[in-house]
Every structure is written in C-alpha cells, then in structure tokens.
Amino acid sequence: xxxxxxxxxxxxxxxxxxxxxxxxxxxxxxxxxxxxxxxxxxxxxxxxxxxxxxxxxxxxxxxxxxxxxxxxxxxxxxxxxxxxxxxxxxxxxxxxxxxxxxxxxxxxxxxxxxxxxxxxxxxxxxxxxxxxxxxxxxxxxxxxxxxxxxxxxxxxxxxxxxxxxxxxxxxxxxxxxxxxxxxxxxxxxxxxxxxxxxxxxxxxxxxxxxxxxxxxxxxxxxxxxxxxxxxxxxxx
Numbered sequence: 001x002x003x004x005x006x007x008x009x010x011x012x013x014x015x016x017x018x019x020x021x022x023x024x025x026x027x028x029x030x031x032x033x034x035x036x037x038x039x040x041x042x043x044x045x046x047x048x049x050x051x052x053x054x055x056x057x058x059x060x061x062x063x064x065x066x067x068x069x070x071x072x073x074x075x076x077x078x079x080x081x082x083x084x085x086x087x088x089x090x091x092x093x094x095x096x097x098x099x100x101x102x103x104x105x106x107x108x109x110x111x112x113x114x115x116x117x118x119x120x121x122x123x124x125x126x127x128x129x130x131x132x133x134x135x136x137x138x139x140x141x142x143x144x145x146x147x148x149x150x151x152x153x154x155x156x157x158x159x160x161x162x163x164x165x166x167x168x169x170x171x172x173x174x175x176x177x178x179x180x181x182x183x184x185x186x187x188x189x190x191x192x193x194x195x196x197x198x199x200x201x202x203x204x205x206x207x208x209x210x211x212x213x214x215x216x217x218x219x220x221x222x223x224x225x226x227x228x229x230x231x232x233x234x235x236x
C-alpha cells in the first residue's frame with residue numbers, strides 16, 4: 001500500500017498499539033505525526049505534539065494543531081482506564097476517563113473534518129476495546145466511555161458518508177504490550193490466554209496491519225463499524 005501522499009495523525013503514538021500504527025503508516029510512505037504525554041515520541045516521526053488529554057487547555061491546543069496539520073487519516077488511539085467496583089466510582093474520575101476516551105476524539109475529529117470534507121476524502125479510526133462491545137465487573141467507567149466512542153463514531157460515519165469520509169472503531173482484545181505484561185504478569189496472561197479461542201494474545205503489529213488497511217485507500221465501503229480484533233474472545 002502506497003500512502004506517500006497522505007498525512008496521518010496518531011494519538012498515543014509513543015508505545016503499544018499507537019506506536020505500531022505510526023510505524024506501519026511510515027513504512028507505507030505516509031507523513032506521520034503523533035502525540036504523547038512524554039517530551040519525546042521515542043521513535044522517528046515526521047512531527048510530534050506533546051499533550052495530556054486530562055487537561056482541557058492541552059486538549060484544545062492539540063485540536064488547534066490538528067486543524068493546522070490537516071490530516072487525511074486520523075487515528076484516535078490515546079486512552080485511559082481505571083477499574084473499580086460500581087458503588088465506588090468517583091464522579092471526577094468518571095469524567096476524566098470520558099474526557100480522554102470520548103471528548104478528545106470528538107474534538108480531534110471536529111478539527112480534522114473540514115480538510116477531509118474539502119478534499120472529499122478522509123479516514124477516521126477510533127481505537128475502542130473489547131470492553132466497548134461487552135463488559136464485566138469493575139469496567140463500568142471504561143466500558144461506558146468505549147460504548148460512547150462507538151456511538152459517536154457511528155453518528156459521524158452516517159453524517160459524513162457522502163463527503164467521502166469513512167469512520168470506524170476497532171476493538172482490540174488482549175494485546176501483547178509492555179503495559180499488559182506489567183499489569184497482568186505471566187500468571188495472569190496464562191489465565192487470559194486460556195479464554196481466547198486462538199490461545200494467544202494479539203501482537204501490536206497485527207492490530208496495526210488492519211488499522212492501516214481500514215484507514216487507507218483500499219477501504220472504499222466499510223464505515224460506521226466497530227470491528228473486534230480479539231482472536232474470537234467476544235464470540236466465545
């Protein structure tokens with residue numbers, strides 16, 4: 001896939017899925033600009049914007065930056081999570097999760113749309129989660145944010161389909177990242193893998209390969225979807 005004439009904006013590009021997506025788009029020839037909370041991206045990008053979507057001012061500054069960049073492809077990958085029992089959910093923490101996982105994608109989509117509409121071409125991919133298709137205990141805040149992201153993406157896709165813009169969510173399952181291994185540990189990973197029909201976690205490269213296809217010119221008809229990449233977990 002040749003993407004030499006495309007500008008791609010990836011949030012959360014400093015690690016995990018976001019980093020793999022940024023690298024994959026660069027390998028295809030795209031100009032890739034990323035964001036992260038760190039001072040440096042850690043990888044060679046064509047541009048980088050340090051931001052923390054926890055903070056309203058930084059979120060709005062990033063949206064202004066996106067307007068100037070005028071991306072052809074927008075990947076909203078940055079996200080946050082906090083697990084706790086339902087009765088203990090704190091309203092401020094709930095709002096923080098939704099600010100990062102829902103409001104930030106909303107503002108960046110709004111910032112990217114004028115350029116896409118003018119060109120009559122654009123691709124938006126919002127990174128959801130299997131917990132935006134199913135849920136379980138202690139996931140109320142996170143699941144609520146990811147279900148909301150799916151609903152927002154669907155409405156966007158319908159509203160701008162005739163503008164040549166295709167918008168989708170993908171819902172990664174358990175993915176083999178440094179953070180996953182740190183949180184779960186080897187025993188936790190063994191227990192989870194036993195529940196996945198394919199009997200392994202996804203690699204970040206597997207997720208990235210689908211993202212790059214879905215966000216490229218070869219995707220001409222898929223829009224408004226929330227597609228799980230989970231080894232069959234949500235169907236088992």
